Amino acid sequence: MAIEDLLARYEAGGGRLAASNAEGLPVPPALHTALLTCMDSRIDVFALFGMKLGEVHVLRNAGGVVTDDVIRSLTISQRKLHTRDVLLVQHAGCGLTTFTEDDFTEELAEETGMRPPWRTHAFRDPVVSVRRDMALLRRDPFLLPGTKIRGFVLDLEDFHLLEVHEDGGSRDDAVA
Ligand SMILES: [Zn+2]
16 A cells, blocks of 8 residues: 555655755745645656755645635745745646536535535636636735735646736746
8 A cells, every 4th residue: 555655665764864854944934935836746846946945835735726725824824934925836737627616516416415615726727727816815815915926837748837927918938
């Protein structure tokens, strides 16, 4: 079973390595930044942005979408651990583009007899989803005024980052 395998890897040195990697790091992220992205197991956020441990709060969920719980984490991140900027990265070909809110809810209701109290945040176009989530963050009353938010769509074929702008544009040259 996979969990036993993972625990064996922990025993074989994972635990010691993690402890030594975290040694001496302060709790507040050094770059004062939080990154929200998808749980997709192919996205190595540390490699992608050349990040080191201790630099950024990494929040991940299905889609990398802004939910109540993401707001909860970002608010704590900002107000208790001094982050200011939010980097949002969703991706093309995301699992959340493979079904609709209604179909998924319907499937669950058929199987369990209940509708979930949460939304899936399914989307068709990640650019639209990133733009919507940037606007949600912008309007959130609990995030600090002046929070800098930048949103991107990552292509998992070539790992190209496309910047999305709240005003409706998206352009290719904004990464630099
Ligand atoms: Zn995804």
